[in-house]
Amino acid sequence: MLVIADNVQANHGAIQKAVQRGDPGPVQSLARRTEAAGARMLDISVGPPGRDGAQKMAFLVEAIQSVTDLPVLIDAADADVMAAGLEANRKTAVHNGFSLEPRKLEAILPLAVRHDTDIIGYLIDERSQPPASLEDRLRIAVELEHAAQSAGLRDESLMIDPFIAPLIWEDGHRRNATLLEVVRRLPEALDRPVKTVVGLSNLTSGRAASDRDRKRTVELAFLPMLAAAGVTMVMLNVFHAEAVRLARACESLLSQKVFAWETL
Amino acid sequence: MLVIADNVQANHGAIQKAVQRGDPGPVQSLARRTEAAGARMLDISVGPPGRDGAQKMAFLVEAIQSVTDLPVLIDAADADVMAAGLEANRKTAVHNGFSLEPRKLEAILPLAVRHDTDIIGYLIDERSQPPASLEDRLRIAVELEHAAQSAGLRDESLMIDPFIAPLIWEDGHRRNATLLEVVRRLPEALDRPVKTVVGLSNLTSGRAASDRDRKRTVELAFLPMLAAAGVTMVMLNVFHAEAVRLARACESLLSQKVFAWETL
Numbered sequence: 001m002l003v004i005a006d007n008v009q010a011n012h013g014a015i016q017k018a019v020q021r022g023d024p025g026p027v028q029s030l031a032r033r034t035e036a037a038g039a040r041m042l043d044i045s046v047g048p049p050g051r052d053g054a055q056k057m058a059f060l061v062e063a064i065q066s067v068t069d070l071p072v073l074i075d076a077a078d079a080d081v082m083a084a085g086l087e088a089n090r091k092t093a094v095h096n097g098f099s100l101e102p103r104k105l106e107a108i109l110p111l112a113v114r115h116d117t118d119i120i121g122y123l124i125d126e127r128s129q130p131p132a133s134l135e136d137r138l139r140i141a142v143e144l145e146h147a148a149q150s151a152g153l154r155d156e157s158l159m160i161d162p163f164i165a166p167l168i169w170e171d172g173h174r175r176n177a178t179l180l181e182v183v184r185r186l187p188e189a190l191d192r193p194v195k196t197v198v199g200l201s202n203l204t205s206g207r208a209a210s211d212r213d214r215k216r217t218v219e220l221a222f223l224p225m226l227a228a229a230g231v232t233m234v235m236l237n238v239f240h241a242e243a244v245r246l247a248r249a250c251e252s253l254l255s256q257k258v259f260a261w262e263t264l
Numbered sequence: 265m266l267v268i269a270d271n272v273q274a275n276h277g278a279i280q281k282a283v284q285r286g287d288p289g290p291v292q293s294l295a296r297r298t299e300a301a302g303a304r305m306l307d308i309s310v311g312p313p314g315r316d317g318a319q320k321m322a323f324l325v326e327a328i329q330s331v332t333d334l335p336v337l338i339d340a341a342d343a344d345v346m347a348a349g350l351e352a353n354r355k356t357a358v359h360n361g362f363s364l365e366p367r368k369l370e371a372i373l374p375l376a377v378r379h380d381t382d383i384i385g386y387l388i389d390e391r392s393q394p395p396a397s398l399e400d401r402l403r404i405a406v407e408l409e410h411a412a413q414s415a416g417l418r419d420e421s422l423m424i425d426p427f428i429a430p431l432i433w434e435d436g437h438r439r440n441a442t443l444l445e446v447v448r449r450l451p452e453a454l455d456r457p458v459k460t461v462v463g464l465s466n467l468t469s470g471r472a473a474s475d476r477d478r479k480r481t482v483e484l485a486f487l488p489m490l491a492a493a494g495v496t497m498v499m500l501n502v503f504h505a506e507a508v509r510l511a512r513a514c515e516s517l518l519s520q521k522v523f524a525w526e527t528l
Binding site: 167173174176177180217218220221222223224225227228229245246249250252253254255256 | 519
């Protein structure tokens with residue numbers, strides 16, 4: 001299971017300040033540290049829609065690609081921000097992402113075609129709601145693929161984010177048990193191998209930072225379940241060293257090679 | 265996933281000495297500490313066949329049951345030792361366990377009938393070898409059930425240990441990936457809900473104690489995979505606090521209740 005760092009977020013802390021004053025130093029330092037910590041890709045987000053989102057995204061992509069060759073995920077809900085990120089890209093970028101919402105299909109999806117990138121489709125419905133049932137989620141996966149095909153993308157360009165439900169929801173854990181089954185069934189539903197990507201921190205979103213130990217434990221418990229179901233990429237805080245080690249151990253356990261121990 | 269402590273082993277350390285001099289104190293102290301650490305059952309082993317095995321087992325069962333009501337697993341390969349453990353039992357005991365080996369079927373299996381206990385059947389063949397394929401393992405599960413029925417046990421008395429392969433084996437991890445599928449298929453193969461129990465430390469057996477960090481990480485990675493596949497009981501070192509916390513988190517994630525977070 002390949003680890004994607006979710007650490008590059010332009011809407012708080014030192015990175016927010018660096019972006020505001022146009023100083024690439026702290027961003028570059030963060031990118032280097034995430035790579036050293038085990039990140040194999042970097043997700044880049046400028047946070048909720050706001051002024052200068054496009055400019056911030058372009059700044060981040062340029063700053064990061066000046067110090068690392070890791071592929072970047074342009075994580076944006078607005079077409080402007082997405083376009084700016086994909087235009088700034090000089091190495092490998094992934095479009096993250098689109099859904100069946102009309103404005104996503106019209107304005108966001110075509111940007112992946114124009115820039116010839118892989119794209120992530122979210123298993124949420126036309127109104128941005130995540131369905132609970134296995135059948136509805138598999139149906140949405142098929143519809144996402146049809147939409148991507150209609151837009152002119154090759155099937156293999158489409159990766160699926162099956163959407164981890166927050167445990168703060170009454171039925172969050174049940175939805176996530178179904179998610180494991182969704183991931184197992186996707187190759188059959190789309191009739192091809194399907195790359196999948198999940199945002200692990202969604203599991204504990206809405207929980208206080210003071211609950212850090214419980215948040216980490218439950219993330220560590222869900223990570224191998226995702227890996228065994230067949231999830232190929234997991235987005236997480238790569239400075240949570242235990243999670244990165246665990247993702248690597250999962251890869252060894254599920255490897256097709258011999259003597260898996262040696263790869264730990 | 266219910267945690268069984270594998271900490272009570274009479275063949276080394278302070279427990280060995282206590283058993284030799286007939287002092288129940290250290291055994292009772294250990295039993296109390298395993299319970300406080302989160303054990304819900306205790307596996308009791310006197311180690312490889314040797315002199316006084318039966319006497320040692322009886323001593324351990326009595327010492328432990330004088331301080332805790334936790335069910336005990338009588339973990340013995342010899343009929344004498346098993347019989348002594350089951351006779352000493354005054355609370356709840358599980359027979360651990362039997363296989364298709366002729367001497368197990370003849371001498372060990374009937375003890376579960378005589379003492380009316382649940383029993384654990386191992387997915388290994390007549391020559392004590394673990395088969396690699398899914399089909400062979402499911403076939404053995406069916407044969408174990410037939411053997412238990414013939415001996416006079418109720419179907420529900422039989423729990424299955426699907427046998428975790430050591431990663432030191434060339435194909436250990438592949439065998440364990442198949443094991444997950446075996447556990448998922450057991451209810452269909454036996455046409456009933458099936459309780460399963462695994463010995464987690466088998467995964468890293470044959471590895472040096474100096475490799476402790478890697479051993480622990482790989483155990484933590486496999487534990488939630490087992491839980492998600494449906495394993496109901498896991499035997500482990502309960503003083504590995506992270507593993508016990510993780511087992512509890514798995515239970516919450518896979519619970520059918522609402523608001524799983526609150527049970528963490």
